[in-house]
Amino acid sequence: MDRNDSRPGLPTQRRSAARLRAVPSHEPAVSFRVIHGYRRAYRIAGSGPALLLLHGIGDNSSTWHDVIPRLAATHTVIAPDMLGHGLSDKPRADYSIAAFANGIRDLLSVLDIDSVTLVGHSLGGGVAMQFTYQYPELVDRLVLVCTGGITREVNPLLRMASLPGFARAVRLMRLPGVAPAVHAAATAARPFTHHLHDADDLMRIVSSLPDAENRTAFVRTLRSVIDIRGQVVTGLDRCYLAEAMPVQIIWGEHDSVVPVSHAPLAHAAMPNSRLEIFGNSAHFPFRDDPERFITVVEDFIASTAPHEFDHARWRRLLMDGMSDRALKGNDWTRSAVLDAMGSAERSAT
Numbered sequence: 543m544d545r546n547d548s549r550p551g552l553p554t555q556r557r558s559a560a561r562l563r564a565v566p567s568h569e570p571a572v573s574f575r576v577i578h579g580y581r582r583a584y585r586i587a588g589s590g591p592a593l594l595l596l597h598g599i600g601d602n603s604s605t606w607h608d609v610i611p612r613l614a615a616t617h618t619v620i621a622p623d624m625l626g627h628g629l630s631d632k633p634r635a636d637y638s639i640a641a642f643a644n645g646i647r648d649l650l651s652v653l654d655i656d657s658v659t660l661v662g663h664s665l666g667g668g669v670a671m672q673f674t675y676q677y678p679e680l681v682d683r684l685v686l687v688c689t690g691g692i693t694r695e696v697n698p699l700l701r702m703a704s705l706p707g708f709a710r711a712v713r714l715m716r717l718p719g720v721a722p723a724v725h726a727a728a729t730a731a732r733p734f735t736h737h738l739h740d741a742d743d744l745m746r747i748v749s750s751l752p753d754a755e756n757r758t759a760f761v762r763t764l765r766s767v768i769d770i771r772g773q774v775v776t777g778l779d780r781c782y783l784a785e786a787m788p789v790q791i792i793w794g795e796h797d798s799v800v801p802v803s804h805a806p807l808a809h810a811a812m813p814n815s816r817l818e819i820f821g822n823s824a825h826f827p828f829r830d831d832p833e834r835f836i837t838v839v840e841d842f843i844a845s846t847a848p849h850e851f852d853h854a855r856w857r858r859l860l861m862d863g864m865s866d867r868a869l870k871g872n873d874w875t876r877s878a879v880l881d882a883m884g885s886a887e888r889s890a891t
Contacts, residue, residue, distance in 0.1 A: 570603075570610045570621065572629065577648050583629035584622035584649065588614025591682070592655050593843075595621040596646070598664030598690075599767070600747040600760050602628025605663070608832040613839065617659075622649055624669070626759030637763040639665070639691070639775065643673040650680065659843060661685040664800065664825065665767065671777040674784060678856065682848035683788040685839060688797050688825050692804040694772035700799070704768050708761060778879060781811035782864040783856065788846035789815035792838060794823030794830065810869045810879050816842065 570585035585603045587610055595606045603621035613619050623630040624642050635641070646669065650658065659682045662670025667689025674681045690696070702708070751757045767775055789812045793805040802819065809817040818838050823830035869879055 570607075570614070570619065572603075574629075575649065575652050577645070577652060580625060580631040580633055580635075581629075582622060582625065582631070582645070582649055584620055585610065586621075587611065587619050588617055590617045592650075592658040593617040593619045594646070594650075594658040594660050595619065596624065596660070596662040596666030596669055597621070597627065598666050599763055600627070600751065601664075604628070605826070606828065609828050609836055609839075612836045616840075617843075620649075620653070620655075620658075622646065624666070626763055632755045632759035634758075634762075637759070638766045639668045639672045640676070642669040643676050646673055647677055647680070656680070657682050657848065659683040659685065659848075661687065661839065662689060663687040663828070665690050665763070667691065668767065668775065668777065671781075674787065675777070675780050678783070678787070678849070679851035681787065683790070683843065683846055684784070685790045685792065685842065686808065687792045687827060688794060688800050689791075689804075689808065690767060690773060690800055691775055691777045692773075692800075692808050693776060693778070695801050695804070696768060696772045697799045700764065700768050701770050701772055703761075704765050704770060708764075778807070778811050779864065781808075782813070783859055785813040785859070786852070786855070787812075787814055787849045788842070790838065790842040791815055791817045792827055792835065793817075793819055794825055794827045795819050795821045796824040799825040807879050 570587040572583060572585055575582050575584070583603070585606075593613055595603070595610070597603060597605050602623045606621045610619050610621060625635060625645050626632045626637055657680050660670045660673060662668070662685070664687070667686040668691030670684060670686060671689070671691055674684055751760055767773060791805060791808050791812070793802045795802050805817055805819060809815050820827040820831055820834060828835040
């Protein structure tokens with residue numbers, strides 16, 4: 543576990559916080575907006591500065607159920623179902639992380655929100671990094687939870703799911719007795735392989751794909767970020783642009799979906815980041831240990847000032863490019879970051 547010692551001044555509220563409609567209950571209410579002809583679902587609760595929660599692949603906004611009420615005591619919490627997920631529409635559309643970032647930008651515009659503290663889990667972490675790259679002026683702070691988009695390694699089951707035939711396999715899981723049998727087998731095998739630490743949550747996600755429309759959207763999303771070799775996009779080559787962005791990285795030590803070895807790489811690549819490893823958690827630390835998760839997020843927000851975008855500085859960084867001097871950590875970590883960025887198999891988003 544590693545935390546930066548720097549503690550900038552207390553955050554100042556931006557004008558968006560004053561304009562946000564107060565949602566009296568701390569329990570999230572599901573709302574809908576139609577944007578570009580597609581229905582977008584989101585949960586909203588609380589009042590105050592905006593805090594946006596982005597779920598992972600195949601998941602939906604209900605995954606944040608254990609943490610929204612507490613966070614909503616001091617913030618307006620918005621948790622969308624990204625397009626193709628949950629109660630949002632599932633069109634034949636672009637499911638790349640750049641497209642998801644555009645969709646989040648449009649939702650914030652419709653809700654009249656100028657800036658947010660952005661929390662992204664797994665795929666949502668990759669979307670959060672992409673959103674920060676595309677719209678840095680809209681991000682106050684960034685919280686990355688077991689994020690995708692660092693380097694290639696990912697659970698072998700997800701790599702296999704990118705192959706043809708996965709949708710048919712999921713359809714078989716809907717047959718009576720099949721899902722319980724698979725779950726029992728995974729539970730029995732869990733002591734013998736770390737790849738099954740998150741089996742319960744992965745089964746929950748697969749079980750939430752009830753029809754062909756849901757399965758197709760899941761597969762299209764998966765193939766935009768994963769193939770048989772692993773993750774196919776990385777944000778490491780652009781993390782240096784977030785040098786002034788307060789970043790909190792959270793990872794579960796037993797993560798079987800995106801390995802915890804990615805955490806120090808992300809920490810080294812993001813100059814203004816802190817890192818928390820949850821020793822008793824896997825890929826869903828906000829579900830495994832919600833109290834600690836809330837405490838870390840609240841402490842991070844309370845001890846950092848919102849990012850102020852400097853266009854001139856951004857332009858200079860783009861012109862100068864990344865220097866290895868910007869990387870933190872020991873020689874091995876710095877070398878691993880540079881190797882991941884320079885791999886011929888990697889493609890930036």
